[in-house]
Amino acid sequence: MKIAILGYGRMGHMIEEVATQRGHEVVARIDKTDAALLEDGSLREADVAIEFSTPESGYQLCQAALKAGLPVVTGSTGWKEQLEALKAEVQSSGRGGLFAASNFSLGMNLMMILNEQLAQLMAPYPEYTPRIQETHHIHKLDAPSGTAITLAEGLIKQTPSLHDWHLGVETHDGSLGIEAIREGEVPGIHTVIYHSDIDEITLRHEAYSRRGFALGATLAAEYLLQHPVGVWSMRDLILHK
Structure with a gap:
């Protein structure tokens, strides 16, 4: 080729x-x-x-x-x-x-599939509040990352209480929070977090290199x-x- x-x-x-x-x-x-x-x-x-x-x-x-x-x-x-x-x-x-x-990344795309499946399972449990966090190197030009947006879209699609996303730490008023962190030379870390008063569920992918x-x-x-x-x-x- x-x-x-x-x-x-x-x-x-x-x-x-x-x-x-x-x-x-x-x-x-x-x-x-x-x-x-x-x-x-x-x-x-x-x-x-x-x-x-x-x-x-x-x-x-x-x-x-x-x-x-x-x-x-x-x-x-x-x-x-x-x-x-x-x-x-x-x-x-x-x-x-x-x-x-x-x-x-093959692993990241497997996580995207799991993300939608988890969102579907979590939808009936409003006591869990979802949010997304992504971390990348300081040279990355866009925020949030395209991957974080894709994760957000998959999660929102399966969650009737959500209709949009925004750049920010907290999820509120039907809008999913995406926190974007830029530090060092991090290739990419994406975490989907479901938080409640009694516990927390996380789905995480970390790339070790490009x-x-x-x-x-x-x-x-x-x-x-x-x-x-x-x-x-x-x-x-x-x-x-």
Whole structure:
């Protein structure tokens, strides 16, 4: 598989390392500041594009790669509305492939499935108040993380008393609190907490390095080559492997 990496930062470098170890070849490396190169045929040799850039450049890079006829794996966050529009565009056109996830860690995506199951079990017990806490390195640009938002959406979907989320520690007035902490070089910790006066239930995932995200993105690219048309997610990869 020949890969174009869109967004050649720390994640881009890690993806190249993991993909190469799995026998793939990186044929294009485009930094977020080199978006104009997309129009110069630099993607011509690639079979698939993997995008991990910034909230400002993610949409432009993905759109350009799709226009060039490449299926795209996208992992940058902070441009949710544009991403939803891009998904709708791919679905309605009936051509092109887009694999999107707020988090490519296999363990984190298993937690997302467990999160919805736990929320369904907890819904009849109002004495437990849910909230979410996420911790990341100081370089992360968006808060809360896209992963925390995905967890919140899954929890809210299964909890009739909740209708929205907000950035903050406490859950109140039907709005789920998401606390975002930025410290050191933490790759990522996400915790779903159900607190009552007598006890507390937590569901937690901690990433030890970016390698798990890079492996997941590479697996997503392999999956996308086998399913080149449509919109896909890590749930599809996990449940239909």
